[in-house]
Amino acid sequence: MLEVKIKKRLSGDASSPGFHLDLAFRAEAGITVLFGPSGAGKTLTLDCIAGFQSPDEGRVLLADRLLFDAATRVSLSPQQRACGYVFQRPALFPHRTVRDNFFLALANRPKLERHRRTAAALEDFGLTAYAARFPRELSGGQQQRVAIARALATQPSALLLDEPTSGLDQGLKEDFYRILAQVRDEFAIPVLLVTHDLEEAFTVADRMLVLVEGQLAQAGTPREILSNPQSPAVARLLGAFNLLPAEILALDPAQNRSRLRWNDVELAGIYYPSHLIGDQITLCIRRDEVIVEPKPQRPAKGQLVLPLEGSSVQTRSALLEFPGNLRAEVPLDFYELHRHHREWLVSFPAAALRVL
Amino acid sequence: MDWFPFWLSLKVALLATGLGFLLALLAAWALSYLRFRGREVLDALITLPLVLPPTVLGYYLLVLVGRNTLPGQAYEAVFGSPLVFTWHAAVVAALVHTVPLLTKFIRASLESVDPVFIKSARSLGIAEWRIFLLIVLPMARRSLLAALVLAFARSLGDFGVTIMIAGNIPGQTQTLSVAIYQAVESGDAALARGMVLLLSLFGFLVVWLANRFNPPHPSVA
Numbered sequence: 001m002l003e004v005k006i007k008k009r010l011s012g013d014a015s016s017p018g019f020h021l022d023l024a025f026r027a028e029a030g031i032t033v034l035f036g037p038s039g040a041g042k043t044l045t046l047d048c049i050a051g052f053q054s055p056d057e058g059r060v061l062l063a064d065r066l067l068f069d070a071a072t073r074v075s076l077s078p079q080q081r082a083c084g085y086v087f088q089r090p091a092l093f094p095h096r097t098v099r100d101n102f103f104l105a106l107a108n109r110p111k112l113e114r115h116r117r118t119a120a121a122l123e124d125f126g127l128t129a130y131a132a133r134f135p136r137e138l139s140g141g142q143q144q145r146v147a148i149a150r151a152l153a154t155q156p157s158a159l160l161l162d163e164p165t166s167g168l169d170q171g172l173k174e175d176f177y178r179i180l181a182q183v184r185d186e187f188a189i190p191v192l193l194v195t196h197d198l199e200e201a202f203t204v205a206d207r208m209l210v211l212v213e214g215q216l217a218q219a220g221t222p223r224e225i226l227s228n229p230q231s232p233a234v235a236r237l238l239g240a241f242n243l244l245p246a247e248i249l250a251l252d253p254a255q256n257r258s259r260l261r262w263n264d265v266e267l268a269g270i271y272y273p274s275h276l277i278g279d280q281i282t283l284c285i286r287r288d289e290v291i292v293e294p295k296p297q298r299p300a301k302g303q304l305v306l307p308l309e310g311s312s313v314q315t316r317s318a319l320l321e322f323p324g325n326l327r328a329e330v331p332l333d334f335y336e337l338h339r340h341h342r343e344w345l346v347s348f349p350a351a352a353l354r355v356l
Numbered sequence: 357m358d359w360f361p362f363w364l365s366l367k368v369a370l371l372a373t374g375l376g377f378l379l380a381l382l383a384a385w386a387l388s389y390l391r392f393r394g395r396e397v398l399d400a401l402i403t404l405p406l407v408l409p410p411t412v413l414g415y416y417l418l419v420l421v422g423r424n425t426l427p428g429q430a431y432e433a434v435f436g437s438p439l440v441f442t443w444h445a446a447v448v449a450a451l452v453h454t455v456p457l458l459t460k461f462i463r464a465s466l467e468s469v470d471p472v473f474i475k476s477a478r479s480l481g482i483a484e485w486r487i488f489l490l491i492v493l494p495m496a497r498r499s500l501l502a503a504l505v506l507a508f509a510r511s512l513g514d515f516g517v518t519i520m521i522a523g524n525i526p527g528q529t530q531t532l533s534v535a536i537y538q539a540v541e542s543g544d545a546a547l548a549r550g551m552v553l554l555l556s557l558f559g560f561l562v563v564w565l566a567n568r569f570n571p572p573h574p575s576v577a
């Protein structure tokens with residue numbers, strides 16, 4: 001298990017303000033995704049764990065070994081930390097063959113063990129056929145596979161991956177996710193994967209940590225986070241949400257109801273504990289939870305009639321744009337059938353309206 | 357034409373390049389990888405010989421390794437004869453320029469190796485000395501080779517410092533550039549012309565070779 005509790009302040013200059021990383025989390029065996037926008041401190045966190053950056057405060061504990069402790073001034077060298085690290089670029093030693101890359105990584109082991117481990121790692125990751133090749137003779141996906149196998153051959157206590165798929169196209173990414181799944185099944189170590197690709201996070205993560213501006217904004221399984229973002233920053237980062245500024249008009253705990261005003265229209269919500277009448281709040285509703293249909297003759301109660309301002313087609317769905325920055329996600333075939341309508345009925349299921 | 361000055365120059369240049377490479381490698385490694393107090397001072401001191409006139413450098417060396425100084429006497433105890441005004445002194449004279457030159461070049465070569473390889477190597481648990489010898493040096497080998505060749509060319513033609521501390525003893529310490537000076541002084545135009553052309557041709561070949569070693573892109577990813 002990996003236990004991290006670190007603070008690090010980077011002083012800013014004229015062009016950029018300072019940055020403050022303040023983070024505490026645990027990662028069990030399995031894949032933990034560090035998700036966040038660029039500049040959130042994801043790579044800095046990996047570097048603090050691997051020993052390439054020194055936190056100002058806090059400690060890093062890996063498999064019951066103290067890697068770093070500011071209080072007692074313990075700071076192991078990167079060599080002693082047993083953290084496998086795979087970078088954006090594969091960083092294979094270009095002047096050595098694939099096999100020699102392993103030999104170099106295992107240089108301090110006895111010869112027999114070095115050969116045995118190399119052969120096993122090559123076999124395990126389907127690389128035996130490439131053993132005698134130089135890195136430049138491999139494709140990007142193969143290089144990244146060698147990088148992971150090489151990192152794991154040294155038997156690390158954790159594996160750190162810094163946006164390893166950023167240079168790969170979709171098909172190779174999927175190969176890479178299969179390798180990650182293989183790593184999770186064969187090695188019982190914490191795997192920390194940094195990414196700003198939401199799809200990737202959902203594909204591979206057992207657990208997800210959302211980082212915003214150096215702070216842990218939310219932690220949980222990807223499903224939990226997507227169904228219940230806890231702050232506007234997280235919702236904005238996940239993309240698929242409407243964030244609507246609203247006011248609470250009435251609260252009725254007995255019937256679990258509330259009345260809300262957004263954009264001069266009245267909405268029905270559930271009862272929101274720890275909020276007061278008159279509170280200015282941000283309503284959060286997933287784009288695919290907004291119910292829309294083309295306007296019939298007479299709208300039913302609780303339905304809004306809104307003019308369609310625009311629309312756009314995405315890979316797997318279409319987005320309808322309404323006034324007040326409201327967006328609804330609909331299936332593509334539905335969109336094709338009804339796209340010519342000017343006015344739409346829009347309703348919000350009360351349970352889907354969350355307050356952030 | 358007497359070929360002794362040519363062979364002596366060659367011998368001096370080879371030795372100065374070899375010794376200089378080891379010294380410069382140490383200095384470049386320290387300047388690039390170690391964080392210590394006085395790093396900038398050391399950097400400036402190593403660069404200084406490139407800007408000082410040869411007479412000043414020669415004077416310093418005479419003071420430093422003369423027969424009455426500690427380094428001079430230590431040398432005499434080991435080799436049995438004084439250093440100054442022997443061909444060994446010509447090697448020292450050549451080193452005065454090759455070491456700063458090589459330090460600059462080697463430092464640039466080492467720093468041209470993408471740090472991600474070093475980070476990667478450290479995370480794999482590879483010891484620092486192995487990283488330097490087995491990863492950084494081989495990856496920088498082409499520009500290192502180019503630096504070596506240029507340093508060799510530079511030490512082939514040293515004149516000022518050589519004449520100050522090795523003197524001009526025909527058959528003993530007279531290198532090619534010193535022999536040219538003497539030929540011109542004594543009015544032997546044909547001899548001077550021959551040696552000048554020889555040195556020029558040799559220098560050209562060496563620089564051409566150095567350019568071939570220097571790849572257009574320092575790191576081949």
